[in-house]
Amino acid sequence: MGKLAVLALRLVIGVVLAGSLFVQVWMVPLLSADLEQAGAPEAARIAFLVIVVLGILCVQVVAVCVWRLLTMVRRGTVFSNGAFKFVDIIFWAVSAAAGLVFSIAVLLAPGDVAPGVVLLICGAALMVGGVALVILVLRTLLAQAVARDVEATGLRAELDEVI
Numbered sequence: 001m002g003k004l005a006v007l008a009l010r011l012v013i014g015v016v017l018a019g020s021l022f023v024q025v026w027m028v029p030l031l032s033a034d035l036e037q038a039g040a041p042e043a044a045r046i047a048f049l050v051i052v053v054l055g056i057l058c059v060q061v062v063a064v065c066v067w068r069l070l071t072m073v074r075r076g077t078v079f080s081n082g083a084f085k086f087v088d089i090i091f092w093a094v095s096a097a098a099g100l101v102f103s104i105a106v107l108l109a110p111g112d113v114a115p116g117v118v119l120l121i122c123g124a125a126l127m128v129g130g131v132a133l134v135i136l137v138l139r140t141l142l143a144q145a146v147a148r149d150v151e152a153t154g155l156r157a158e159l160d161e162v163i
Helices: 003-037 042-075 082-108 115-162
Strands: none
Touching: 003 042, 042 082, 082 115
């Protein structure tokens, strides 16, 4: 991965982290006030706000883990056992985000929201869950690459002994 690509991705991650922090600090209180003015029941309002904050937290966790993986790419250590920790955290954060999106559908289903909207939100939850499964497949590919790297290192050591 080129230096320019790593720099661009880090810039994007920085913007995502700054934007998510802005949303947590500034927009969530405004959303709470809007829901209160709209007459939403307090329990539903609190549940919705908790889901939003936890969803933003999932995005932040993924961003930090991708940043750490980029650091490993730059150092040339991404094909090591240390990378699995970050990939696993990303998988669980995306899986949690899928559950949170589905919980929004559950929260909206008994209300005055059109059933089609609830179905669209369920579809979005399914797509986020699909992203988690793609991450799981990529983790398997990383495991294979790490195994090949260990095997190549062993073969190199044997070849050095022969020479």
